[in-house]
Amino acid sequence: MYKGIGGSAGIGIGKVMLIVEQSLDFTPKTVSDTDAELQRYRNAVSKFCQNTEQQAEQLKESAGEKEAEIIMGHILMIQDPYMNSEIENSIKGGSCAEQALTDICNMFITVFSSADDELTQQRATDVKDIKNAVLSILLGIEEQNISDAPKGTIIVAKDLTPSMTAGINKDNVVGIITEVGGKTSHSAILARALEIPAVLSVQNITSLLKDGDTVIVDGSDGIAIANPGEDEILNYSEKRNAYLKEKAELAKFIGKATATKDGNSVELVGNIGTPEDANKVLECDGEGIGLFRTEFLFMDRDKTPTEEEQFETYKKVALIMKDKPVIIRTLDVGGDKDIPYLGLSKEDNPFMGFRAVRYCLKNIDLYRTQLRALLRASAYGEIKIMIPLVVDVEELRSVKAIIKELMAELDGESIKYNKDIQVGVMIETPAASLIADILAKEADFFSIGTNDLTGYTMCVDRGNADVAYLYSPFQPAVLRSIKHIIECANRENIMVGMCGEAAADPMLIPLLISFGLNEFSVSATSVLATRKEISKWSKEDADKVASAVMEMDSVAEITTYLQSI
Amino acid sequence: MVSQKVTLTNGQGFHMRPAGVFANAMGKFSSDVTIKFNGSDINGKSLMNIIAACIKCGSEVEICCDGADENEALKTAVELIESGLGE
CATH class of the missing domain: 3.20.20.60 (Phosphoenolpyruvate-binding domains)
Incomplete structure (x- = not known):
């Protein structure tokens, strides 16, 4: 049994799909044709914006308007006049696009994460996501496609990037386990919006599990059980049904006035x-x-x-x-x-x-x-x-x-x-x-x-x-x-x-x-x-x-x- | 240059969404927009700088607009903040 943080309540039982993190390492170099480099950067940004808009559309369908807006915010960030001019100036000074992007993003990551306010600290993750996504485009790295995950998939990843989350088919993905993130991280917010049980912050989980392992994800208690016995599967299936029934019952009371059967308000x-x-x-x-x-x-x-x-x-x-x-x-x-x-x-x-x-x-x-x-x-x-x-x-x-x-x-x-x-x-x-x-x-x-x-x-x-x-x-x-x-x-x-x-x-x-x-x-x-x-x-x-x-x-x-x- | 003091009343303060709404609206004006808060000057058109400033709900800020359309920019800025920045 692995202990983590319950990021999204509910129980999922399924087979592991391991998301392998790809290296975004690059060798910094000095660029002489700065105009061409600038163009390369701008192309990458417009590709990023295009991808993000597409992902937002997908998310609007699967998770709702509010969640789509979170990642639309990434477009606002990358197009921010201050940030954009800093990156472009650095490229004009001879930096390669990868280096310029990394430097400026890291600066904002440091500033945001040292804020004494949790919400601002979380924005550091957004900048990190943007940086990695644009870097992938610049380096020509394709992200693992999870949109065709088969029924009963448990996604196991170091962290969930917004683009990954957007690709999740919530009919097929029944659980999420990650190594990082907390209750208020984007992964948790998105998992909750998609109503997929999630356990976050499980140390080393990507090296402990392998593709095809059977896992129980208990997002309510924040635990994951690898290769469970038949009894455990039966027990958790019952728990899962009870949870879903209760949830459907309670959902009827959202936005309702609190009153007795005969209409006395309290x-x-x-x-x-x-x-x-x-x-x-x-x-x-x-x-x-x-x-x-x-x-x-x-x-x-x-x-x-x-x-x-x-x-x-x-x-x-x-x-x-x-x-x-x-x-x-x-x-x-x-x-x-x-x-x-x-x-x-x-x-x-x-x-x-x-x-x-x-x-x-x-x-x-x-x-x-x-x-x-x-x-x-x-x-x-x-x-x-x-x-x-x-x-x-x-x-x-x-x-x-x-x-x-x-x-x-x-x-x-x-x-x-x-x-x-x-x-x-x-x-x-x-x-x-x-x-x-x-x-x-x-x-x-x-x-x-x-x-x-x-x-x-x-x-x-x-x-x-x-x-x-x-x-x-x-x-x-x-x-x-x-x-x-x-x-x-x-x-x-x-x-x-x-x-x-x-x-x-x-x-x-x-x-x-x-x-x-x-x-x-x-x-x-x-x-x-x-x-x-x-x-x-x-x-x-x-x-x-x-x-x-x-x-x-x-x-x-x-x-x-x-x-x- | 014109300026006005205003208090943030939206629950979350100047965060992602509210800051985006504000920076976006200000970007449409040719005037420079500066938010004065806690002794520092923040570029009112930059979402990233606004977020970095960590301006919380209930804080008083001074909005300064400087340029051809400064009056209109200031009016929009103040109205946006007073109406809760789209929250």
């Missing part, structure tokens, strides 16, 4: 840990962000991030999400999340100690910086502020008082912000649950954090194998708590969401619908499945299930019942 949003994740939520059709954890901004560094740095990050997410809601949780340090430079001392019981809003209210400068950055960013989108680990309404009041001060400060400096920004609390402790009626009068929204709520309610560390059996959101104690929180929020007409993975649990969803949850915040990959689950339930049916469950007295009885329906 919000379906995503949990994220970095601004880039917001793009994933959009790709998966999420309707906003229900939880943006800000800890990443503070981790892996030796001092706190500046207001400017935080502002840029929050603003970025707001702009990515446009007018969709973005709930940003303020720093949730402590417990199991240690950030060394913040100087938290060792405690006997960190989960019950100095953490989250407790730490922030004692380190007011740090908290003011974060809240000011959040306020400033609120001018660019629908940002809402969420306070973690609230156990006392005074904590909410203190944070709101700081926000009020900061608003006056920003007014004085004529800095824009959203004057009606919502401030809500995360309900994740038994205390917050028990005073949910009090909190609901002063908070603009609730978000139930099921992981901590379950842990604190049951008094269980789920990492401890001896007690983990008690950890379940289906414990009557936890369900009663969740029901109570939602009812308190509904009574005061404030939004109540859930941002733990439990919100995507098919067994919990009918209960949440019955209790009256307004917002489900799940990981990007669970968005469509959650939408599908929600659509299965009418309020009436969900109420029946919920009233039966709330009469039951043990987690075993409850889960057995929920599994049976």
Whole structure:
């Protein structure tokens, strides 16, 4: 079994077609007839543009408009007035076309790959692709033709060039394995668009496999299995069918509103840990962000991030999400999340100690910086502020008082912000649950954090194998708590969401619908499945299930019942 | 020469597609188009230079146009950026 990165989900079983990389080495020489050399270069470029246009046409058919545009971008790049004049000037100076092209392309490859931004770094691959394609033309090298690959082919290559991808017949190619590339590389994007399972970044795979070998490509788990046994083939064939069935089911929910069977709309949003994740939520059709954890901004560094740095990050997410809601949780340090430079001392019981809003209210400068950055960013989108680990309404009041001060400060400096920004609390402790009626009068929204709520309610560390059996959101104690929180929020007409993975649990969803949850915040990959689950339930049916469950007295009885329906 | 400051609002900033849309549109004018960002001058007609500058969403840039059709070029540039560069 070979491990790599899952670049495109799904399972393919087939026979290897090995793509041999051809050498693009050349001997640099000085050219005396520079006019002829210039013409040779221009001919190669126009051949390249012609090929690329043709490939774009093919891709438009097989993968769609957007993917065709990616490689049409290569024409724009090679025809770029700056790049073109640099190459031509170098040829006029006596360089051969191969050398001139290589020099200028390498310069851009260096510049792009040293950028501190992933998208710009990826453009280095485009330049590399262009360079290799034009070099092949100049050197008269023909690329291996994969357009006539037989049915059930697994393409194995060092890397997939755009021209290769364009030639792929998606009815015949059932899998792709490469030695380089990541989830966001063009090969991965194209494989996903072609809906071909792909495993990327498998070391030395082109020397480990040979033409005709049978291989299983599991793009969901990022593994490839060479020469599998009959059992494995059977097992993966079943997996493949299940995957395809589920995918077809979920595809029906793309672009649909999230609503119950009887038409009650709820919000379906995503949990994220970095601004880039917001793009994933959009790709998966999420309707906003229900939880943006800000800890990443503070981790892996030796001092706190500046207001400017935080502002840029929050603003970025707001702009990515446009007018969709973005709930940003303020720093949730402590417990199991240690950030060394913040100087938290060792405690006997960190989960019950100095953490989250407790730490922030004692380190007011740090908290003011974060809240000011959040306020400033609120001018660019629908940002809402969420306070973690609230156990006392005074904590909410203190944070709101700081926000009020900061608003006056920003007014004085004529800095824009959203004057009606919502401030809500995360309900994740038994205390917050028990005073949910009090909190609901002063908070603009609730978000139930099921992981901590379950842990604190049951008094269980789920990492401890001896007690983990008690950890379940289906414990009557936890369900009663969740029901109570939602009812308190509904009574005061404030939004109540859930941002733990439990919100995507098919067994919990009918209960949440019955209790009256307004917002489900799940990981990007669970968005469509959650939408599908929600659509299965009418309020009436969900109420029946919920009233039966709330009469039951043990987690075993409850889960057995929920599994049976 | 005419110039105007403008903030990038499209989600991805000046990347492949948006930069292509911009450079392509600017190429149609005879005026020189320069994007001033972070203290450097970027050729507004060169997709490659725009990408290399790594101008992210939310950044403020200054567009300078110089030449016979500078007013029209500037107007087009600003409108393009404000409308989200075709995203």
